[in-house]
Amino acid sequence: MTYLAQRITKGSKKSYGMYAKAAALAASGRDLIHMELGSPHADTPLPVKQAAANALMAGNVHYSHFQGLPKLRAALAEKLRTRNDLAVDASDVVVTNGLTHASFAAIMALVDPGDEVILLEPYYPQHLGKIELAGGKPVFAELDAANRFAIDAERIEAKITPATKMICLVNPCNPTGRVYSRAELEALADIAIRHDLVVISDEVYEEILFDGAEHISIASLPGMAERTVSMFAFTKSFAMDGWRIGYLAAPAAMIEGILKITTSDVTHVNTFIQEGAYAAVTGPAEILAGLVQEDREKRDIVVSRLNQMPGVICDWPEGTIYAFPDISQIGLPAQQLAELILEKADVVVEAGSFYGPAGEGHLRVCFGSQSTERVTEAMDRLQRFFGSL
Numbered sequence: 001m002t003y004l005a006q007r008i009t010k011g012s013k014k015s016y017g018m019y020a021k022a023a024a025l026a027a028s029g030r031d032l033i034h035m036e037l038g039s040p041h042a043d044t045p046l047p048v049k050q051a052a053a054n055a056l057m058a059g060n061v062h063y064s065h066f067q068g069l070p071k072l073r074a075a076l077a078e079k080l081r082t083r084n085d086l087a088v089d090a091s092d093v094v095v096t097n098g099l100t101h102a103s104f105a106a107i108m109a110l111v112d113p114g115d116e117v118i119l120l121e122p123y124y125p126q127h128l129g130k131i132e133l134a135g136g137k138p139v140f141a142e143l144d145a146a147n148r149f150a151i152d153a154e155r156i157e158a159k160i161t162p163a164t165k166m167i168c169l170v171n172p173c174n175p176t177g178r179v180y181s182r183a184e185l186e187a188l189a190d191i192a193i194r195h196d197l198v199v200i201s202d203e204v205y206e207e208i209l210f211d212g213a214e215h216i217s218i219a220s221l222p223g224m225a226e227r228t229v230s231m232f233a234f235t236k237s238f239a240m241d242g243w244r245i246g247y248l249a250a251p252a253a254m255i256e257g258i259l260k261i262t263t264s265d266v267t268h269v270n271t272f273i274q275e276g277a278y279a280a281v282t283g284p285a286e287i288l289a290g291l292v293q294e295d296r297e298k299r300d301i302v303v304s305r306l307n308q309m310p311g312v313i314c315d316w317p318e319g320t321i322y323a324f325p326d327i328s329q330i331g332l333p334a335q336q337l338a339e340l341i342l343e344k345a346d347v348v349v350e351a352g353s354f355y356g357p358a359g360e361g362h363l364r365v366c367f368g369s370q371s372t373e374r375v376t377e378a379m380d381r382l383q384r385f386f387g388s389l
Contacts, residue, residue, distance in 0.1 A: 052276030068095025122355035177317020321368025328361035
């Protein structure tokens with residue numbers, strides 16, 4: 001087997017979790033309520049759709065700038081300066097096919113065979129395959145559930161070796177719903193600076209915040225701009241998951257390598273889709289606020305109801321579209337319990353162990369993927385299920 005084939009085979013070991021198990025049951029006509037995938041329930045706002053449709057009908061169907069439409073990159077740079085406190089201009093921005101593509105390009109450009117990449121656990125599983133495809137080695141720093149999965153500098157620093165190249169950060173955090181404090185991010189930044197590490201920062205949930213939580217881009221902290229790839233998308237905030245459009249910001253020294261990846265795999269992002277993204281980033285704030293308010297209302301339903309169920313304790317997520325209830329009192333492994341819920345309650349949730357051993361004893365429940373009515377119905381089903389145990 002060739003070296004590349006070995007890397008592809010190794011990366012392919014990633015499971016698709018409960019989604020694949022549910023798909024087989026759905027084919028039989030079961031009325032499943034899907035709360036395992038982070039797909040927004042809301043429709044994309046009409047002004048965004050109209051802008052893309054107008055661009056399509058106007059003939060904006062040809063090649064565009066390989067780094068992204070200049071006007072879109074200028075608008076994104078302005079947003080990053082004013083809302084994320086990042087000192088960037090349009091040349092520091094690359095438009096990508098969603099944040100998944102942004103992280104792929106960054107990892108492929110910056111990770112060499114043998115490099116170690118630290119993931120904070122519970123981790124986002126999609127990073128694993130990308131690291132392995134680049135020839136890197138994932139290393140896991142387990143965070144403590146008893147400490148609300150806070151960033152723990154000692155646990156992270158203990159994982160650093162001479163081969164360590166990068167730390168992956170997801171903030172706000174999927175799956176835990178944590179929004180990391182400035183003090184937590186400063187501790188992580190201190191590690192990165194002292195050990196000369198790169199940070200790739202997934203900030204796709206930056207707009208989905210609750211109860212006064214503040215999102216801070218780690219690249220805005222002193223000494224971090226030159227070592228951070230900050231990654232964003234329209235996927236969650238504007239319910240544009242199927243559009244596949246995101247963007248990253250990085251120092252000039254990294255942009256060149258990243259563009260070698262993006263221009264080789266996609267050349268550039270779909271031209272008229274970028275017009276829709278431009279309408280989103282320059283449109284009225286009320287559109288985004290309305291979508292986040294709907295997520296907040298569904299979060300309140302899910303968390304309050306989960307906390308009424310026997311053996312379930314659920315912390316209030318500060319951001320994202322996920323609850324991460326503790327089900328350790330039930331006495332079953334998380335994967336077994338998730339499968340039992342699917343079988344008995346026709347509700348699809350993800351096992352916390354899907355996100356690494358630190359997630360064991362938890363489930364991940366996506367409250368953003370269904371209407372309020374279906375979320376309520378799912379909670380009714382779970383109430384009956386846990387009450388019957």
